[in-house]
Amino acid sequence: GLPKDxxxxxxxxxxxxxxxxxxxxxxxLTLIGEGNDYVGKGMAGGEIIVRPPSEISGDFEAARxxxxxxxxLYGATNGRLFVNGRAxxxxxxxxxxxxxxxxxxxxxxxEYMTNGLAVILGLTGKNFGAGMSGGTAYVYDIDGxxxxxxxxxxxxxxxxxxxxxxxxxxxxxxxxxxxTDSPRAKDILENWEATLPKLIRVIAKEKYDLELAEQxxxxxxxxMAN
Numbered sequence: 001g002l003p004k005d006x007x008x009x010x011x012x013x014x015x016x017x018x019x020x021x022x023x024x025x026x027x028x029l030t031l032i033g034e035g036n037d038y039v040g041k042g043m044a045g046g047e048i049i050v051r052p053p054s055e056i057s058g059d060f061e062a063a064r065x066x067x068x069x070x071x072x073l074y075g076a077t078n079g080r081l082f083v084n085g086r087a088x089x090x091x092x093x094x095x096x097x098x099x100x101x102x103x104x105x106x107x108x109x110x111e112y113m114t115n116g117l118a119v120i121l122g123l124t125g126k127n128f129g130a131g132m133s134g135g136t137a138y139v140y141d142i143d144g145x146x147x148x149x150x151x152x153x154x155x156x157x158x159x160x161x162x163x164x165x166x167x168x169x170x171x172x173x174x175x176x177x178x179x180t181d182s183p184r185a186k187d188i189l190e191n192w193e194a195t196l197p198k199l200i201r202v203i204a205k206e207k208y209d210l211e212l213a214e215q216x217x218x219x220x221x222x223x224m225a226n
Contacts, residue, residue, distance in 0.1 A: 012053075015039075017069075020048045023079055037069035037088070043079040043098060051084035051180040063103040063122050063184040070106070073098050076116070084180035089125065092118045095135065101176040103184050110137050110202070119172045121184050129155040129202050137202040138169045140188065146200055156208050158201045165201055 010030040018038040020029050025045030032053050040048050052062055067085030074090070076098035086104035093111040095118065104122030112131040121140045129137065130151040138160065139146055150157055160166055170192070177185035188195050
């Protein structure tokens, strides 16, 4: 649950640009409707939830529709964003510490990201991870073509195999379901073992090199111990 001193506000309808910009700890914003560009720009704490109305028609699929605009979480340093739907271009650009879950992004996702966590439960646009030097992105490669949209200059795409990565990813998807009632999150969790091979972890090459070095060190210690 939320701390007792949290300011918990709910909005309905269409929000203009920069909804929740520079948000700080102790504030939770729920938007039932849609947001424009720059949702969570520069946010330093707190929580933003964006989801469609529950009374929307039965054939509407949130994961196939954009619900927030471009450049969400631009330069964010902390806080959490949960989006039950797709985001526009340059999602998490220059993110340096916030955590986000959404169900698809446009071109240039996680551009120049330096830290933080992005979970994208759906299709991405082209040039994903351009200039990304830190942080982690998990992507649901729903059509098997994510590799063709990845900018491999600074990042690598890996299967989700380490137990700590599985736990981290699953916890975020569970939170997303709890916060937004996302049908896609529910489907992934109910078919976790079957879906896991389609989930991809994207990290900076430098971070991957460090992980390899640590693993080799642990393996060497294990051999010496035996």
